Amino acid sequence: MTQASLIDGKAFSADLRGRIATHVARLKEEHGITPGLAVVLVGEDPASQVYVRSKGKQTVEAGMASFEHKLPADTSEETLLAKVRELNEDPAVHGILVQLPLPKHLDSDLVINSIDVAKDVDGFHISNVGLLATGQKSLVPCTPLGCIMMLKAELGDLSGKEAVVIGRSNIVGKPMAQLLLAESCTVTIAHSRTADLAGTVRRADIVVAAVGRPQMVPGEWIKPGATVIDVGINRVPKEDGEGHRLVGDVDFASAKEVAGAITPVPGGVGPMTIACLLSNTLTACCRANGIPEPEL
Ligand SMILES: Nc1nc(=O)c2c([nH]1)NC[C@@H]1CN(c3ccc(C(=O)N[C@@H](CCC(=O)O)C(=O)O)cc3)C=[N+]21
Numbered sequence: 408m409t410q411a412s413l414i415d416g417k418a419f420s421a422d423l424r425g426r427i428a429t430h431v432a433r434l435k436e437e438h439g440i441t442p443g444l445a446v447v448l449v450g451e452d453p454a455s456q457v458y459v460r461s462k463g464k465q466t467v468e469a470g471m472a473s474f475e476h477k478l479p480a481d482t483s484e485e486t487l488l489a490k491v492r493e494l495n496e497d498p499a500v501h502g503i504l505v506q507l508p509l510p511k512h513l514d515s516d517l518v519i520n521s522i523d524v525a526k527d528v529d530g531f532h533i534s535n536v537g538l539l540a541t542g543q544k545s546l547v548p549c550t551p552l553g554c555i556m557m558l559k560a561e562l563g564d565l566s567g568k569e570a571v572v573i574g575r576s577n578i579v580g581k582p583m584a585q586l587l588l589a590e591s592c593t594v595t596i597a598h599s600r601t602a603d604l605a606g607t608v609r610r611a612d613i614v615v616a617a618v619g620r621p622q623m624v625p626g627e628w629i630k631p632g633a634t635v636i637d638v639g640i641n642r643v644p645k646e647d648g649e650g651h652r653l654v655g656d657v658d659f660a661s662a663k664e665v666a667g668a669i670t671p672v673p674g675g676v677g678p679m680t681i682a683c684l685l686s687n688t689l690t691a692c693c694r695a696n697g698i699p700e701p702e703l
Pocket residue numbers: 457458504505506507508529549640653672673674675676677678679680681
């Protein structure tokens with residue numbers, strides 16, 4: 408049997424970051440403006456720290472300004488809201504990201520909704536969610552945006568395709584479904600209570616797996632030739648007991664025997680998420696300054 412082609416998110420994102428860097432350089436030259444991204448991290452989750460560091464590095468590599476704000480795990484809601492307010496008012500900051508999940512004593516909805524809508528580069532603010540759902544200009548969540556870019560590069564026109572999104576989170580599943588719908592796919596959102604998950608996934612021309620359960624989608628659920636986007640990034644112990652490795656929500660080994668194309672983990676959706684964060688920051692900066700936004 409022929410093997411699925413690999414959708415190389417690492418190469419795709421490097422390319423996108425290159426185009427972003429070109430536009431950032433032009434913004435500086437022609438307008439004297441440097442796009443700025445502020446990341447707020449509360450607490451010391453090691454995985455979050457790694458991720459925030461790589462975001463900061465890639466932000467600087469694209470020619471943008473990176474502002475990192477690390478607050479202790481016991482930060483009060485009042486202090487965090489004051490920090491967001493300060494960033495909302497800072498003209499050097501065009502994008503604000505508050506790393507999730509927040510410690511349990513903080514109301515993440517309240518915090519996210521206190522971010523200036525125009526600086527909400529995660530696209531999680533209720534106003535951006537509503538704008539996306541009604542087809543108006545918004546800032547689109549980075550992970551779903553990256554998935555759509557890869558799908559369009561792989562398949563071209565998506566209209567009329569059967570798309571199944573597994574997972575109904577606010578950060579991936581729901582916005583992913585909105586974007587697929589906007590591309591005129593027939594969209595199903597499946598989740599833990601879906602009666603016949605295997606049968607539902609088997610109908611799909613496009614499968615987006617975003618549940619956070621290691622290798623839960625086996626190849627036998629995949630329709631031959633389907634395009635599989637694996638959003639999961641799960642750390643599992645290595646077979647030999649030494650350290651850990653990253654696996655997706657899809658069982659890659661069996662799925663690649665059936666799918667037409669598939670994203671790997673790592674090197675698939677993850678790098679695209681960060682590139683889209685930079686893209687959203689550039690977009691927010693252009694909008695804030697009345698400069699036409701680049702087609703990326
Ligand atoms: N407000 C907010 N916005 C986010 O976008 C957000 C967040 N909070 N909280 C945490 C999650 C996680 N996330 C990742 C993005 C890229 C990789 C990534 O690039 N992963 C590499 C592997 C990295 C490794 O080796 O650990 C890959 O898939 O190839 C991972 C994880 C964004 N998140």
